[in-house]
Amino acid sequence: MESAQPELSDKYTSDQYLADNPDWHEEDAPWKAAHITKILDDNHVQPKSICDVGCGTGAIIEIMSKRYPQAMAEGFEISPHAHAMSTKRRSENLSFTMADAFESGRTFDLCMAIDVIEHVENPFAFVRAMKRVAQWHVLHIPLDMNALSVGRGWVLPEARRSLGHIHYFSRESAISLLNESGLEIVDDFYTAWAIDQSHKTWKKRIAAWPRRIAFTMAPDATVRLVGGWSLMVLARA
Secondary structure (H helix, E strand, O other): OOOOOOOOOHHHHOOHHHHHOOOOOHHHHHHHHHHHHHHHHHOOOOOOEEEEEOOOOOHHHHHHHHHOOOOEEEEEOOOHHHHHHHHHHOEOOEEEEOOOHHHOOOOEEEEEEEOOHHHOOOHHHHHHHHHHHEEEEEEEEEOOOOHHHHHOOOOOHHHHHHHOOOOOOOHHHHHHHHHHOOOEEEEEEEEOHHHHOHHHOHHHHHHHHHHHHHHHHOHHHHHHHHOOOEEEEEEEO
16 A cells, blocks of 8 residues: 655645745745735725735734734744744734634635745645635745746756745746636736845845846846746735
8 A cells, every 4th residue: 555645735834844944034024025015005905904824934914914003914824833933923913823724714805825825735726715715815926937947957856845836937827827716916016036135145146137137128038038036916806
């Protein structure tokens, strides 16, 4: 008899993801939250309740709870390690729950999935489940599927091992997934993580300049060819 294969979620409930990402990408939270705020404000969305699915250590939802103090905010996470780190952020309008948000029976004005959909086994089922818990949705999706990443063999081995990405998107495939799952795209824009976060190493600083120049001339082609961008999306059910 074949032995049962581990669930992909075991990577997050065990120590495996924590070992590769001990800070749970917490340092990127202000940058991501700024883009979330921009897409909401640009479209005059003022949520009174917010949930963050796969909230990690809770750094993003904490910032959002302060930006929208009128909203009750709740972060959902399945990792006991991340959840334990998030509890220090609790406040009057912010709570954290170690559970599957889609099985909580709760509904919200806004549901966020920030750098999450690339980790889940069935992204179509995930998006359809998002529709059941909120009217408005914000997703941030890494655009790993670009010519440079594929050509140098980064997409499968490195993104899968160190980051836990099991799906790889271009802008076109990400938008198609959301549309085919029943979401209406209201707004979207690229977020230039390879440029905005290039201060982290000297190699990234050097690589940022040609990306910046190319993007000003041909944004879509540059994203498809050399990568370094993610997609911020505002959608509604």
